[in-house]
Amino acid sequence: MKNIISKILLGSIVAGTGMVYMSCANELDMKPQDWYVPETFWKTKTEFEGNQIALANQFRGFTYQVMFSAGELRSGIFTLSTIDGSGTADADVIQQVVDVSHPQFSNFGGWHGMIANYNEVLYRCENEGVEILDEDTRKGLMAMAYGQRAYCYFQMYKMYGGVPLRTVPDVLLGEYDPEKLYMARATAEETLNFIKDDVKKSIELFNESNYVFKSNKKDYYWSKAASEMLAGEVYLWSAKVATGDHAAGGTSDIQTAKGYFENVIGNYGFALQSDFYSIWTSSHNKEAIFSVCYSSEEDGVYYTSPETNFLWARTTGAAGNNYWSTMDDDGWGKISGKAYRFGRWCEEKDGKLTQRTSKVWDKANFGVMRYLYKNALYYHFDEADSRGDAFYPQYHLTDADRGTKTLMLNKFDPHDYKLAGCFVIKFRPSIIAGSNYYQFKVDVPVYRLADAHLKLAECCNYLDD
CATH class of the missing domain: 1.25.40.390 (Serine Threonine Protein Phosphatase 5, Tetratricopeptide repeat)
Structure with missing residues (x-):
């Protein structure tokens, strides 16, 4: 570009002296090498x-x-x-x-x-x-x-x-x-x-x-x-x-679908993860078939929605009173003069879900809560299904603790307790390099091996297999 401008200036000077000069049209028509338009792209x-x-x-x-x-x-x-x-x-x-x-x-x-x-x-x-x-x-x-x-x-x-x-x-x-x-x-x-x-x-x-x-x-x-x-x-x-x-119906399409899911399960070397968390926290794991990348710090794009909309963050409503969620005898709501804070991240250790020492929300900078799961969702999990322990936060204020602290529950009984914040922690936050706040630096699976197993089972149900 500098050379083009120089030639334009030179041409003006020459023209000013009445001399005949050659047109710089060819130079003006030059395209920058990094200017990608259809005429300059698709060449390599x-x-x-x-x-x-x-x-x-x-x-x-x-x-x-x-x-x-x-x-x-x-x-x-x-x-x-x-x-x-x-x-x-x-x-x-x-x-x-x-x-x-x-x-x-x-x-x-x-x-x-x-x-x-x-x-x-x-x-x-x-x-x-x-x-x-x-x-x-x-x-x-x-x-x-x-x-x-x-x-x-x-x-x-x-x-x-x-x-x-x-x-x-x-x-x-x-x-x-x-x-x-x-x-x-x-x-x-x-x-x-x-x-x-x-x-x-x-x-x-x-x-x-x-x-x-x-x-x-x-x-x-x-x-x-x-x-x-x-x-x-x-x-x-x-x-x-x-x-x-x-018109729906007929076993031909079911048989065809069944064959495709069997191919995915048997022909590509995919493997189910040994624990639920690693599906969401390990990029390129053996269960991932097709994923959307949100785990690259080079991109600087993280999956902040809808996760943050499930959580009550410091910016919500009465954040100035230093609490995010409260519960009284009548259910969910504010209790005057008392602040029941939740925010200890739950992680698996020695086969049990335990609290981390630090409070996750101390470095949370999320927006207001917009979505809440029904308690009934929990009932869909079998008692032996470890995914049932992945609801966060699960807490209940006992009489002894009321007004002082909240408890995380390793075993959540929906008959007695409610899901507070009601966020499934398959997407877990982390501190990004150069940041002071949590981000959801996790990929989003579109297709994973467990999905193939589930749909294959559905095909088999239709075929009475």
């Missing part, structure tokens, strides 16, 4: 692969904004109140109020934005990629794109049924006419068949390629195992759920 294998990292970062934005809101939040396990008096967020979603006046998501949840990028990957691989990439890489990247596109369309299908099926990067190719870009919604059956075709193409291309992207962090990126998990999900859903003109 490194750029094709770097695009996958960018897509993974973009996908991360859907983890809470859409996936939690369209999934767990609608599962029926939340109350419409909190223990700190703050307002519950997304009450309409929790109550399944979905109609014309309350669509909950606009523009099909924004998934078409991701799909546009996968369409471009496929287009580039079928054009520039033929000359630039070796066949293993080209087919591997296309396999990833087909699988990821199918995943996006499947999320939309579960929310909307039939949707517009856009497969070409129209705008990229110079089409800006809104009338020509308009696309009617496909039927539910057409959409589901399209998804099945896409995931089938993904698996076929993976079979034709030995390409593995970022083998040391492969669960952050789409893989053949992820496509098989998706295929199993799609066929299981197809068999179970009637949508629009798609």
